[in-house]
Amino acid sequence: MKPLKKAIFPVAGLGTRFLPATKSIPKEMLTVVDRPLIQYAVDEAVEAGIDTLIFVTGRSKRAIDDYFDRSPELEAELEAKGKTEALEIVRNVIPSHVKCFFVRQSHPLGLGHAVLCAADFIGDEPFAVLLPDDLIDGTPKGVMTQMLDIYRRTEKAVLAIEEVPLSEVHKYGVIKPKNQDQYPLEVAGIIEKPKAEDAPSNWSVVGRYILTPDVMEALKNQEPGTGGEIQLTDAIARCVSSGGFVGHPFHGRRFDCGSKRGFLEANMHYGLK
Numbered sequence: 001m002k003p004l005k006k007a008i009f010p011v012a013g014l015g016t017r018f019l020p021a022t023k024s025i026p027k028e029m030l031t032v033v034d035r036p037l038i039q040y041a042v043d044e045a046v047e048a049g050i051d052t053l054i055f056v057t058g059r060s061k062r063a064i065d066d067y068f069d070r071s072p073e074l075e076a077e078l079e080a081k082g083k084t085e086a087l088e089i090v091r092n093v094i095p096s097h098v099k100c101f102f103v104r105q106s107h108p109l110g111l112g113h114a115v116l117c118a119a120d121f122i123g124d125e126p127f128a129v130l131l132p133d134d135l136i137d138g139t140p141k142g143v144m145t146q147m148l149d150i151y152r153r154t155e156k157a158v159l160a161i162e163e164v165p166l167s168e169v170h171k172y173g174v175i176k177p178k179n180q181d182q183y184p185l186e187v188a189g190i191i192e193k194p195k196a197e198d199a200p201s202n203w204s205v206v207g208r209y210i211l212t213p214d215v216m217e218a219l220k221n222q223e224p225g226t227g228g229e230i231q232l233t234d235a236i237a238r239c240v241s242s243g244g245f246v247g248h249p250f251h252g253r254r255f256d257c258g259s260k261r262g263f264l265e266a267n268m269h270y271g272l273k
């Protein structure tokens with residue numbers, strides 16, 4: 001089993017629900033308390049020992065590249081003024097052993113397409129995918145660390161899952177568990193954004209995945225699905241028959257920061273922590 005060292009962050013979305021703020025600021029740079037949303041997902045990946053981060057960006061997302069770059073002028077100034085606490089904060093945005101790569105998704109062809117844009121960086125290795133909109137305060141450890149434990153133990157791809165009301169399943173990828181009372185849940189099938197009446201369960205996939213290279217291979221010839229987009233869920237569905245996927249009902253609290261309510265709740269939660 002190859003170790004998990006690489007993570008993909010699809011961050012090319014337009015953030016239309018947060019206009020006009022997102023006209024010039026990428027939605028991933030909006031702050032939850034004092035840190036940009038993207039920082040939470042990055043910290044979660046780094047906590048899990050991931051050292052190679054691949055950001056799939058788009059036009060007008062340059063603020064993300066700048067944020068993860070060193071800032072020598074700022075650091076020199078803070079050092080000269082003896083502002084050591086502020087200096088530490090600036091330096092710790094990315095630990096020095098972590099490498100960042102940026103690739104552009106020039107057409108909004110879907111999550112699967114965004115992940116495929118990072119294929120050359122992944123090669124024949126397992127990889128994580130973190131969707132920063134799903135902000136998860138994992139307990140006691142971050143969700144990616146929880147998933148890594150399962151990946152090591154089962155040697156299977158791992159999807160973070162959560163039960164949602166049937167009225168909500170149309171917003172998510174939904175798994176068909178092989179057996180409800182076995183943990184982690186073996187995945188027998190998965191479907192993207194089903195109608196409530198077609199849903200195989202109410203176990204929805206949230207934005208955390210540990211995937212094996214066969215999923216990247218499947219993406220290379222994945223036909224468009226729901227919404228005319230190339231769906232990551234569809235590529236996973238084609239690989240599931242190998243029996244190599246489990247669902248992890250994560251421990252922690254998720255905030256849907258793609259919505260204003262979720263974003264506000266996250267600010268309250270982390271602000272009062």
Ligand code: G1P
Pocket residue numbers: 111131134171172173174192193204205206207231232233
């Ligand atoms: C994406 C995935 C979906 C997953 C969801 C989690 O959907 O396509 O399978 O359940 O993220 O947040 P999106 O929210 O981009 O529509």
